[in-house]
Amino acid sequence: MALVCALTNEVPETPVVSPHSGAVFEKRVIEKYLLENGCDPISGKELKAEDLIELKTPALVKPKPPSATSIPATLKTMQDEWDALMIHSFTQRQQLQTTRQELSHALYQHDAACRVIARLNKEVAAAREALATLKPQAGVMNAPTAIPQPALASEAGGAASHPMEQAGMNAEVIQKLQDKATVLTQERKKRGRTVPEDLVSPDQVKSFLTVASHPGLHSASVPGILALDINSADHSKILTGGNDKNATVFNKDTEQVVAILKGHTKKITKVIYHPNEDTVITGSPDMNIRIWHVPTSQTQLLLRCHDGPVTGLSLHPTGDYLLSTSSDKHWAFSDIRTGRLLTKVIDTAEVGLTTAQFHPDGLIFGTGTVDSQVKIWDLKEQSNVANFPGHTGPISAISFSENGYYLATAADDACVKLWDLRKLKNFKTIQLDDGYEVKDLCFDQSGTYLAIAGTDVRVYLCKQWQDLKIFNDHTALATGVRFGKHAQYLASTSMDRTLKLYAIE
Structure with a gap:
């Protein structure tokens, strides 16, 4: 310087x-x-x-x-x-x-905006899918609706008190039922008396042990599993309905819960796993029937067919129609694709119904009543075609054998009755111990074995009607029982909040 x-x-x-x-x-x-x-x-x-x-x-x-x-x-x-x-x-x-700071802030805002857009796109897609299942009819009050998830929380149990309008059994529906029955009958005749090669033998059933017990599928604060079903296409998936108002889809192979379905306002007493789709159906004393999409855990359709608790559910062999019973003394037949109530019929004796199941062909079905009657109905004619008296107490469970000939029934009388549908009579009564309660029973897919759930879990060999195995692992009343594919395993549920699996060790 x-x-x-x-x-x-x-x-x-x-x-x-x-x-x-x-x-x-x-x-x-x-x-x-x-x-x-x-x-x-x-x-x-x-x-x-x-x-x-x-x-x-x-x-x-x-x-x-x-x-x-x-x-x-x-x-x-x-x-x-x-x-x-x-x-x-x-x-x-x-x-x-300054520019670096502004750019960092802008990138953060852009990332947040992308997340919001992705979430909104997912919600819009779900809403469009739900809307696609809704096909409203002019003038129909309280028709079933496809329900977006936000609306589920606001539903009240009383909303189901309004009956749906009946669409009627038109010729197209009846023809569809008849065509399916024809195909099933032909397939049964082809099979004849042969049994699947992979079917477990009676000796193997005798060696069944408890291989798994799963207590964490439902809430511990409100204990109890009330209903059970197995996916007949993917036998690793098991569906349960609980006292905690939830349904749970469980994969037994991975031992993981696939979905928890929340929406009912009361306990779930009936469940069905659709054989061809990732869809389940649940029924409850809240008078509602819900059809769920398992991957999204969302209600696809809400059916309000009854004015009382839903007591029985059965899926038609077509996979498109649902039979339901209620303590309101009616049985109903509904289309699960559109949600329409096709027909609703009152019991001939005007008593409450307790259970229901379709015959393997789908043209007839059975119902149980509170006054100990077992009734057979013709679906196309909507009429009572046969009655099976003999039990004392409300009917608790019924099951058709795959061969179409046998019907097993149980009530609050400590016995299981076997009926021959060709002769319309009781050909066998399995008497159980005094005070024994039967809550569920079912045949395996081949009609070889019959399982009973109640005070304990039992397996019987059909035709000989001998007991092969008794399981006492549950610490409370057993409420559901189902066979896996080719009877390679057996599943049961109980009020002790556990799902147990039995198979060869």
Whole structure:
């Protein structure tokens, strides 16, 4: 600086201090900066030239002015350019830091916006899928609706008290039922008396042991599993309905819960796993029947067919229609594709119904009543064609054999009765211990074995009707029992909140 002053014949600039940042500047340089920006270059606070504090320096002898054409003029120009370059560089660094912060904030906002858009797209797709299942009919009050998830929480049990309008059994539906029955009858005749090669033998059933017990499928605060079904296409998937108002889909192979279905306002007493689709059906004393899409755990359709608790469910062999019974003394036949109630018929004796199941051909079905009657109905004519008296107490369970000839029934009388549908008579009664309760029974897919669930779990060999195995592993009443594929395993549920699996060890 002294050299420059000597060459330019000027007194050196006085150094000054900023009162805000404490930094030292050349007065000429900082005044130029303040003239352009008006703020301290370090702290960014407002600063005026009058606020600068001069530093006292020894006075220098002012040299004589040089000639105007000497080198000092060039040096001064270079000094001015250097000062301008330094100020520009400092400003650029400040702008770069600000831009980085703004870019980071913008990227965060963009990521958040993408997440919101993805969630909204998923909700819109679910709503469109639900809307596609809704086919409203003009003038129909309280028709079944496809329900988006947000609406489920606001439903009240009393909403099901309004009956649906009946669409009627038209010729197309009846023909579809008849065609399916013809195919199933022909297939049964082809199979004849042969049994599947992979079917477990009676001796193997006798060696069954408890291979798994799963207590965590339902809430521990409201214990009890009340219903059970197995996917007949994928036998690893098991469906349970609980006292905790939830249905659970469980994969026994991976031992993982696939889905928890929440929506009923009361306990779930009946469940069905659709044989050809990832769809399940549940019934409850809240008077509602729900059809669920398992992958999304969403209700596809809500059927309000009854004015009382739903007591029985059975899926027609076509996979398109559902039979339901209720304590309101009616049975109903509904289309699960459109949600329409096709027909609703009152019991001939006008008593409450307790259970229902389709015959394997699908043209007849059986119902149980609270006054100990088992009734056979013709679906096409919607008429009661046969009655099986003999039990005492409400009917608790019925099951048709796969061969279409046998019907097993149970009631609150500690016995299981076998009926011949060709002769319409009871040909065998399995008398159990006094006080024995039967809550569920079922034949395996070949009709070779019959399983009973209640006070314990039992397996009988059909035709000989001898008991092969008794399982006493449950600590409370058994409520459901089902065979796996080719009877290679047996599943049972209980009020002790466990799902147990039995097989060869």
